[in-house]
Amino acid sequence: xxxxxxxxxxxxxxxxxxxxxPWLVAEQLKDICRRExxxxxxxxxxxxxxSMSITEAEKKIKAFADGHRSGGFACVTPGEAxxxxxxxxxxxxxxxxxxxxxxPKILNLADFL
Numbered sequence: 100x101x102x103x104x105x106x107x108x109x110x111x112x113x114x115x116x117x118x119x120x121p122w123l124v125a126e127q128l129k130d131i132c133r134r135e136x137x138x139x140x141x142x143x144x145x146x147x148x149x150s151m152s153i154t155e156a157e158k159k160i161k162a163f164a165d166g167h168r169s170g171g172f173a174c175v176t177p178g179e180a181x182x183x184x185x186x187x188x189x190x191x192x193x194x195x196x197x198x199x200x201x202x203p204k205i206l207n208l209a210d211f212l
Contacts, residue, residue, distance in 0.1 A: 104132045104143040111146070111153045121157040127180060128153070131190065138190045145188050159187050 108125040115121045132139035145151040160183050164173035175183070185192070 101132050101136045101139040104139040104146065105129055107143060107146040108132075108153065115154065120161070121153045124153045124157045124160065124180075124184065127177075128156075128184060128188075131181075131184070135190075135193065138188075141190055142188055151188065156184055156187050159183050 108129050112122050112125045128142060132142060149155075160175055160180050163179065163183055164175045167173065167175075181193075184190070
Protein backbone atom coordinates (compact mmCIF):
# COMPACT_ATOMS: atom_id res chain seq x y z
CA UNK A 100 0.00 0.00 0.00
CA UNK A 101 3.00 2.26 0.48
CA UNK A 102 3.49 2.27 -3.29
CA UNK A 103 -0.14 3.28 -3.89
CA UNK A 104 0.07 6.22 -1.48
CA UNK A 105 3.29 7.43 -3.09
CA UNK A 106 1.75 7.06 -6.57
CA UNK A 107 -1.24 9.17 -5.50
CA UNK A 108 1.03 11.80 -3.96
CA UNK A 109 3.15 11.99 -7.11
CA UNK A 110 -0.01 12.24 -9.23
CA UNK A 111 -1.16 15.21 -7.16
CA UNK A 112 2.32 16.76 -7.26
CA UNK A 113 2.23 16.80 -11.05
CA UNK A 114 -0.81 19.11 -10.83
CA UNK A 115 0.98 21.80 -8.76
CA UNK A 116 4.10 23.87 -9.28
CA UNK A 117 7.33 22.15 -8.31
CA UNK A 118 8.66 23.30 -4.92
CA UNK A 119 5.35 25.03 -4.10
CA UNK A 120 3.82 24.58 -0.63
CA PRO A 121 1.45 21.74 -1.72
CA TRP A 122 4.33 20.03 -3.55
CA LEU A 123 6.38 20.14 -0.34
CA VAL A 124 3.45 18.75 1.63
CA ALA A 125 3.50 15.73 -0.67
CA GLU A 126 7.24 15.32 -0.08
CA GLN A 127 6.70 15.30 3.68
CA LEU A 128 3.87 12.79 3.31
CA LYS A 129 6.05 10.53 1.15
CA ASP A 130 8.66 10.53 3.93
CA ILE A 131 5.98 9.47 6.41
CA CYS A 132 4.85 6.69 4.06
CA ARG A 133 8.37 5.35 3.67
CA ARG A 134 8.97 5.32 7.43
CA GLU A 135 5.51 4.11 8.43
CA UNK A 136 3.84 1.67 6.03
CA UNK A 137 0.77 1.51 8.32
CA UNK A 138 0.28 5.26 7.80
CA UNK A 139 0.63 4.84 4.03
CA UNK A 140 -2.44 2.58 4.01
CA UNK A 141 -4.57 5.23 5.70
CA UNK A 142 -3.14 7.99 3.53
CA UNK A 143 -3.82 6.10 0.29
CA UNK A 144 -7.50 5.85 1.20
CA UNK A 145 -7.71 9.53 2.13
CA UNK A 146 -5.97 10.75 -1.02
CA UNK A 147 -8.74 9.21 -3.14
CA UNK A 148 -11.04 11.92 -1.72
CA UNK A 149 -10.65 15.38 -3.32
CA SER A 150 -11.27 17.09 0.03
CA MET A 151 -8.17 15.32 1.38
CA SER A 152 -5.76 16.45 -1.35
CA ILE A 153 -2.31 17.91 -0.76
CA THR A 154 -3.67 21.37 -1.58
CA GLU A 155 -6.32 20.99 1.14
CA ALA A 156 -3.67 19.79 3.60
CA GLU A 157 -1.52 22.80 2.74
CA LYS A 158 -4.47 25.08 3.51
CA LYS A 159 -4.55 23.64 7.04
CA ILE A 160 -0.84 24.40 7.49
CA LYS A 161 -1.31 27.91 6.11
CA ALA A 162 -4.25 28.54 8.45
CA PHE A 163 -2.08 27.48 11.38
CA ALA A 164 0.72 29.81 10.24
CA ASP A 165 -1.70 32.71 9.77
CA GLY A 166 -3.08 32.11 13.26
CA HIS A 167 0.41 32.29 14.73
CA ARG A 168 1.62 35.29 12.77
CA SER A 169 4.10 37.53 14.54
CA GLY A 170 4.19 40.97 12.96
CA GLY A 171 4.38 40.43 9.22
CA PHE A 172 5.97 37.00 9.54
CA ALA A 173 4.37 33.54 9.68
CA CYS A 174 6.27 30.30 10.01
CA VAL A 175 5.48 26.63 10.64
CA THR A 176 8.23 24.36 11.91
CA PRO A 177 8.64 20.89 10.37
CA GLY A 178 7.39 19.36 13.62
CA GLU A 179 4.27 21.52 13.59
CA ALA A 180 3.65 20.67 9.93
CA UNK A 181 4.03 16.98 10.75
CA UNK A 182 1.49 17.25 13.57
CA UNK A 183 -0.97 19.15 11.34
CA UNK A 184 -0.66 16.58 8.55
CA UNK A 185 -1.07 13.68 10.98
CA UNK A 186 -4.22 15.25 12.41
CA UNK A 187 -5.64 16.11 8.96
CA UNK A 188 -5.14 12.57 7.65
CA UNK A 189 -5.92 10.79 10.93
CA UNK A 190 -2.45 9.30 11.24
CA UNK A 191 -1.16 8.25 14.62
CA UNK A 192 1.91 9.65 16.28
CA UNK A 193 5.24 8.51 14.84
CA UNK A 194 5.97 4.99 16.04
CA UNK A 195 2.47 4.51 17.50
CA UNK A 196 1.86 1.29 15.57
CA UNK A 197 5.19 -0.14 16.70
CA UNK A 198 4.31 0.57 20.33
CA UNK A 199 0.86 -1.02 19.89
CA UNK A 200 2.30 -4.11 18.22
CA UNK A 201 4.71 -4.80 21.07
CA UNK A 202 7.79 -3.97 19.01
CA PRO A 203 10.75 -2.90 21.10
CA LYS A 204 10.96 0.79 21.89
CA ILE A 205 13.81 2.68 20.30
CA LEU A 206 15.63 4.43 23.09
CA ASN A 207 16.90 7.94 22.89
CA LEU A 208 19.77 9.29 24.97
CA ALA A 209 17.31 11.85 26.35
CA ASP A 210 15.43 8.94 28.00
CA PHE A 211 18.33 8.57 30.40
CA LEU A 212 18.89 12.23 31.24
